[in-house]
Amino acid sequence: MSADAQRYLVAIGLLVMAGAGARFVDAWRVAPARYKVDFASVPLKVGDFQGREVEVDEATRSYLKPDAMVTRVYEGARRVMVSLIYSRDWTQIHNAAGCFPAQGWLILEDAQIDIPLAAPVAEQEVIHGRRLYCRKQGKELVSVFVFAYPGGTTSDWTRYAMKVALGPRGAGGLIIISQTAVEGGKVQRAAADLTRLVAGIYPAAVAFWYR
Numbered sequence: 459m460s461a462d463a464q465r466y467l468v469a470i471g472l473l474v475m476a477g478a479g480a481r482f483v484d485a486w487r488v489a490p491a492r493y494k495v496d497f498a499s500v501p502l503k504v505g506d507f508q509g510r511e512v513e514v515d516e517a518t519r520s521y522l523k524p525d526a527m528v529t530r531v532y533e534g535a536r537r538v539m540v541s542l543i544y545s546r547d548w549t550q551i552h553n554a555a556g557c558f559p560a561q562g563w564l565i566l567e568d569a570q571i572d573i574p575l576a577a578p579v580a581e582q583e584v585i586h587g588r589r590l591y592c593r594k595q596g597k598e599l600v601s602v603f604v605f606a607y608p609g610g611t612t613s614d615w616t617r618y619a620m621k622v623a624l625g626p627r628g629a630g631g632l633i634i635i636s637q638t639a640v641e642g643g644k645v646q647r648a649a650a651d652l653t654r655l656v657a658g659i660y661p662a663a664v665a666f667w668y669r
Contacts, residue, residue: 493629495526495544495666504658507534507651523550525630536648538638538655542663546630548622553615554603554635558592563599567591567645570613573604573653579661580609580668587656588613589649591640600645602652603635604660608667611660634663 502509509532519527526544531537545551558565569589575582587604604611605618608629612618622631636652 493666497526497528497542497544497663499665500528500542500659500662502530504532504655505534507532507538507655509533509540522552525550526632532655534651536638536641536651538636538652540634540636540655540659542632542634542659544630544632546628548619548631551605551615551618551622551631551633554601554633555588555590555615558590558601561594563592563594565590565592566598571602571653573602573657573660575657575660577661579664582610585611585657585660586613587611587653589652591645591649598640598645599637600640600648600652601635601637602649602656603633604656605631605633606660606664607631629667632663634659 509530511528511530514527514529522543524543524545527542529539529541531539543551555565555568567590571587571589572584573587574584585604585606587602590601590603592599592601603613605613605615607618607621608626610621612621618631622629625631634656636655638648638652640648
């Protein structure tokens, strides 16, 4: 068995134990805080980009089973698709790094990135995300996404799952995922636009945890 496979199995085992332990502890904890997710406050105008909400089809909602979800198209220098997906259950937020290969995309670059915020959010001055550069049938895209939980962010799905499973009862977690087509080989420019969009969206997207 390869080292990667062993690490994967260990991670899954820890998550199963964490999930079981969290549910056991839940039975003895006080009633959960009431978190009211409100993506309506997420800005439609971010820098030079103007957004509009698009409908999420029932097949997608049925597959993802989110507690809250919104998808928007932001248009400016390029067209960007952004989805915010929230769930109280860590198992319902999928690992975006695995979704693209499952849809036939070849990942050419996979990088962890730090995204500075214009102003601190609950003492966070930087959020931690991931950038993917992919190709399929002659088309190329860049995606930037962030897993968020109360008090922080991560680019790693396993860490995210542990934080949500053992975090404040009922708080859940979310993913902000953006993507855009790469044209003319301008990968870095596309990635920079996505990074700015995610930074502009994040504060309002997670505000419900800190009210």
